[in-house]
Amino acid sequence: xxxxxxxxxxxxxxxxxxxxxxxxxxxxxxxxxxxxxxxxxxxxxxxxxxxxxxxxxxxxxxxxxxxxxxxxxxxxxxxxxxxxxxxxxxxxxxxxxxxxxxxxxxxxxxxxxxxxxxxxxxxxxxxxxxxxxxxxxxxxxxxxxxxxxxxxxxxxxxxxxxxxxxxxxxxxxxxxxxxxxxxxxxxxxxxxxxxxxxxxxxxxxxxxxxxxxxxxxxxxxxxxxxxxxxxxxxxxxxxxxxxxxxxxxxxxxxxxxxxxxxxxxxxxxxxxxxxxxxxxxxxxxxxxxxxxxxxxxxxxxxxxxxxxxxxxxxxxxxxxxxxxxxxxxxxxxxxxxxxxxxxxxxxxxxxxxxxxxxxxxxxxxxxxxxxxxxxxxxxxxx
Numbered sequence: 001x002x003x004x005x006x007x008x009x010x011x012x013x014x015x016x017x018x019x020x021x022x023x024x025x026x027x028x029x030x031x032x033x034x035x036x037x038x039x040x041x042x043x044x045x046x047x048x049x050x051x052x053x054x055x056x057x058x059x060x061x062x063x064x065x066x067x068x069x070x071x072x073x074x075x076x077x078x079x080x081x082x083x084x085x086x087x088x089x090x091x092x093x094x095x096x097x098x099x100x101x102x103x104x105x106x107x108x109x110x111x112x113x114x115x116x117x118x119x120x121x122x123x124x125x126x127x128x129x130x131x132x133x134x135x136x137x138x139x140x141x142x143x144x145x146x147x148x149x150x151x152x153x154x155x156x157x158x159x160x161x162x163x164x165x166x167x168x169x170x171x172x173x174x175x176x177x178x179x180x181x182x183x184x185x186x187x188x189x190x191x192x193x194x195x196x197x198x199x200x201x202x203x204x205x206x207x208x209x210x211x212x213x214x215x216x217x218x219x220x221x222x223x224x225x226x227x228x229x230x231x232x233x234x235x236x237x238x239x240x241x242x243x244x245x246x247x248x249x250x251x252x253x254x255x256x257x258x259x260x261x262x263x264x265x266x267x268x269x270x271x272x273x274x275x276x277x278x279x280x281x282x283x284x285x286x287x288x289x290x291x292x293x294x295x296x297x298x299x300x301x302x303x304x305x306x307x308x309x310x311x312x313x314x315x316x317x318x319x320x321x322x323x324x325x326x327x328x329x330x331x332x333x334x335x336x337x338x339x340x341x342x343x344x345x346x347x348x349x350x351x352x353x354x355x356x357x358x359x360x361x362x363x364x365x366x367x368x369x370x371x372x373x374x375x376x377x378x379x380x381x382x
Contacts, residue, residue, distance in 0.1 A: 011223055012189040012196065018219035019199035022206065029053040029073070030146060030198065051122045051147040052083050058139045058146075059110050061156075063103050063319075066205070072101050086114040095274050095357035102360055104272055109134030124148060137181075145193040153184035154197050158204025163187075164236035165208060168225035172239040246322045250292035251280035252330040253311060253369060254303070254337075261350055261369070262332075264300070264342035271318075274343075276356040278327070278365065289326045301345065303335035312368040316361035327365055329372075 025031075030049065056076055060069040076097050080086045086094075091111060098107040113132035123129050129140035141152035160173050163183050173180055189196035207218050215227050226232040254262040261278075268274045281296035283289060290307040297305050308329040316323050339345045348356070350373055353366050 007183070007187040011187070011220060014219040015199050015203065016189065016192065016195060019195065019202055022217075023199055023202040024205070027057075027198075028077075029057040048149070049147045051143055052086075053077060054146045055143050056110065058142050059106050059134060060101065062106060062134075062139065064101060069101065072098070083114055083117065084119070086111060087118070091268065091274050092357065096355075099357045100360055100363070104275060104357075104359075106134055108268065108273060122147070124150065126152060142197065145197045149192075149194040151188060151190040151193040153181065153188045154201070155181055155184050156201060156204075158201045158208070159184060161210065161236055162200060162204045162208045165213070165226035165232050166220065166224050168229055168231065168235065170235075170237060172237050174239055244317070244320060244322050246324070248283040248289070248292075248324045248326060249280055250283055250289045250296060251278050251325050251327040251365065252293040252297050252305060252307065253278055253327060253365075254297070254305060254330045254332055256332065256347060258347075259349070260347035261353065262301070262337060262345060263348055263353070263356065264339060264345045267343055272359050274357075276346075276358050277362060280325075280327075283326075289328070293328060293330065297330070298335075300341040301335070301337045302340055303337050304333050305330040306333050311372060312365060314361065314364050323361070325361060325365070327368070 053073075057069070057073050060073055060076075079093070079097055080089055089111070091108065094107050094111050095104060098104055101107075110133075113134060116132060117123075123132075124144065126137070126140050126144065129135050129143060130137060135143075138154045138156050141154045142156075144150045144152045145154070155177075160180060163169070163180055164173050167183065169176070187200075203218070203220075207214050211233060213232050215221050215224070215232060218224070218227075221227055224232070226235050256262070263276050264279055265276050266273055279297050279300050280293060281300070283292040284295075287295075293307050294305060297303055308331060311327045311329055313324065313326050316325065337345050350366075350369055353369075358366070
């Protein structure tokens with residue numbers, strides 16, 4: 001295995017020269033307006049960038065690929081262009097802007113962190129950033145190096161993959177986080193941390209890719225232990241995947257005599273907090289789906305319903321579980337809806353559902369609902 005002493009100035013120079021030609025220089029949060037200049041000019045790398053768009057981008061990139069998050073970032077910056085805008089934005093608007101991006105706790109924590117920061121100067125230490133909700137060491141290091149050109153290492157998935165191959169590491173990296181952090185810190189170009197960290201991420205994203213890396217294009221081919229052993233496609237080693245639990249969820253689409261649909265808003269805490277959804281819940285062992293929906297709507301809304309025809313059945317996977325949603329149209333026969341298990345409830349015209357922030361799985365439910373109404377050529381009265 002390579003000793004960190006072999007992380008040489010030559011390697012740093014090779015990577016930065018490769019990056020100047022082949023790197024991703026069009027990331028809008030890293031082309032932001034220069035907010036201050038140091039003693040050197042821009043070529044001296046002493047300029048500072050506005051941390052706010054960088055921070056938003058880094059949080060969005062947690063668990064999300066660049067090509068997916070980019071349009072969300074652009075829309076966010078149009079609607080909430082400054083930290084003050086984020087502080088004073090209502091959570092409903094924030095979640096709506098995040099709609100479809102997934103892992104909604106990131107949006108809530110971004111809002112919480114902005115409120116916690118208030119109008120204080122931007123932090124310039126790792127501990128200060130990591131004290132904010134939703135900020136880990138990699139995100140903090142990336143913000144500090146990108147915005148202020150400060151020498152903090154990073155360890156995202158791309159960097160981890162590069163290091164695992166560079167060192168031909170034969171164990172799952174998750175079992176050696178401390179070691180990988182020490183490698184990232186030893187490798188860092190402390191004179192140009194902004195460019196170097198971006199170059200390292202770009203190397204992983206563009207060249208040292210999963211599966212079949214493009215070693216013939218890599219500036220570090222001669223330094224890579226995995227390449228010399230011919231095992232680069234087998235690294236990094238993956239840990240044993242956990243089997244995700246499988247649950248069936250009964251969902252009730254409750255319609256009133258005006259053709260409006262009943263939706264409720266989840267509490268802010270926990271998974272999918274603050275999002276809107278159609279009422280329903282997990283099927284118990286031995287229970288029919290009709291019984292599940294009737295029971296859940298009674299428990300959640302204090303109403304009795306007649307469960308009607310099936311609208312759609314769809315499967316959706318989260319990182320920790322797999323769900324099967326069985327969705328049926330319902331007619332309310334007794335009671336008055338109350339938010340017993342949610343923040344609030346609302347009757348909404350089907351064509352207005354797109355104005356609410358729903359979890360990703362609900363998009364197919366909404367599409368099926370609108371298609372059902374279109375096929376009937378009118379809003380049905382059940």
